Amino acid sequence: xxxxxxxxxxxxxxxxxxxxxxxxxxxxxxxxxxxxxxxxxxxxxxxxxxxxxxxxxxxxxxxxxxxxxxxxxxxxxxxxxxxxxxxxxxxxxxxxxxxxxxxxxxxxxxxxxxxxxxxxxxxxxxxxxxxxxxxxxxxxxxxxxxxxxxxxxxxxxxxxxxxxxxxxxxxxxxxxxxxxxxxxxxxxxxxxxxxxxxxxxxxxxxxxxxxxxxxxxxxxxxxxxxxxxxxxxxxxxxxxxxxxxxxxxxxxxxxxxxxxxxxxxxxxxxxxxxxxxxxxxxxxxxxxxxxxxxxxxxxxxxxxxxxxxxxxxxxxxxxxxxxxxxxxxxxxxxxxxxxxxxxxxxxxxxxxxxxxxxxxxxxxxxxxxxxxxxxxxxxxxxxxxxxxxxxxx
Ligand code: APR
Ligand code: PHB
Numbered sequence: 001x002x003x004x005x006x007x008x009x010x011x012x013x014x015x016x017x018x019x020x021x022x023x024x025x026x027x028x029x030x031x032x033x034x035x036x037x038x039x040x041x042x043x044x045x046x047x048x049x050x051x052x053x054x055x056x057x058x059x060x061x062x063x064x065x066x067x068x069x070x071x072x073x074x075x076x077x078x079x080x081x082x083x084x085x086x087x088x089x090x091x092x093x094x095x096x097x098x099x100x101x102x103x104x105x106x107x108x109x110x111x112x113x114x115x116x117x118x119x120x121x122x123x124x125x126x127x128x129x130x131x132x133x134x135x136x137x138x139x140x141x142x143x144x145x146x147x148x149x150x151x152x153x154x155x156x157x158x159x160x161x162x163x164x165x166x167x168x169x170x171x172x173x174x175x176x177x178x179x180x181x182x183x184x185x186x187x188x189x190x191x192x193x194x195x196x197x198x199x200x201x202x203x204x205x206x207x208x209x210x211x212x213x214x215x216x217x218x219x220x221x222x223x224x225x226x227x228x229x230x231x232x233x234x235x236x237x238x239x240x241x242x243x244x245x246x247x248x249x250x251x252x253x254x255x256x257x258x259x260x261x262x263x264x265x266x267x268x269x270x271x272x273x274x275x276x277x278x279x280x281x282x283x284x285x286x287x288x289x290x291x292x293x294x295x296x297x298x299x300x301x302x303x304x305x306x307x308x309x310x311x312x313x314x315x316x317x318x319x320x321x322x323x324x325x326x327x328x329x330x331x332x333x334x335x336x337x338x339x340x341x342x343x344x345x346x347x348x349x350x351x352x353x354x355x356x357x358x359x360x361x362x363x364x365x366x367x368x369x370x371x372x373x374x375x376x377x378x379x380x381x382x383x384x385x386x387x388x389x390x391x392x393x
Pocket of ligand 2: 044045046047198211212219292293294295296
């Protein structure tokens, strides 16, 4: 098979890239290791920056998001028994949209398949060859056979554990990593959310987060040791622990019910540099991971895809390679700022061992940022997503 752009990975990054390219007539094929049902069953974060929402509008996949997504003009920061609000609209002139990544992935798959897009499910890429030449090849396994795609470019959108980043020459890539000594135990339940807005809570027993998927479906998380066994957490034990970590006013409004999904995810910060190796480009989780505090993962993946799609489209439609040449630098600039914000929000809201001095510093910092206009502005502008500039605006 021959295509212009071979896209490895059919998560949100790969699907959005294929949608944006196809709308401009650039030919592409998506290879996805898992089945469609598996990909659409993964529960992930659910907060979209306005820039991500705008990109979905450009990609013609915003219809359901606009209908079902919840627009939030602020978010909560709870600490020391208090409940404060970061005013996104007032201090940064923007808002975020609460819409599950799971739903977005379904919308993207629907749009691609309705338009006759080529997504090969249960196709595992095993190697990416000759990407330092003008004739790269992608080798994959599908239905027990080994097959090859000839292409001009390869987009590695295959997540943290994918094959794309591992294909980069070892002497050409640098990796930066921080692993946190805890994970998030998450529960999804068919109950009305306890808070109107997403609320991050710092408590001496550990971090807690109140989020939602709709007005009748809640998503909650609590910080747990990274080696905790999810099977040891009954629903009741989860609700009890969550309640203890929230200010009384929120805990009293919490409606509990059976969990629909319960899982533990580790927290990690990770960046690979650069993001381009000849004709191979890394995008999304293949290139970087943020801890989920601040919900930047999907937004950062979308931001990479925005730049990559524009670069590839300029290459094919205008014969202009400048944007592609700048891909790595433009993306890394935003990536490090989102890494910083996610790390910061994690640092001020989680419990790090028995560090009482550190805990007091966290409370002082939260009091400061929620109580000062300058503090609110810096948090708000990062939360809604930093602006795109120049040709990427
Ligand atoms: N061949 C084909 N597909 C692969 C391979 C492979 N060798 N390895 C991995 N994949 C697929 C995975 O099955 C997965 O569906 O690549 C996809 C990568 O998708 P994601 O992990 O969702 O990553 P990405 O599209 O970059 O989305 C980033 O998802 O992980 C969250 O927090 C993250 O919200 C962020 C968003
Ligand atoms: C979620 O709703 O799953 C969610 C919200 C905000 C975050 C992380 C996850 O920062």
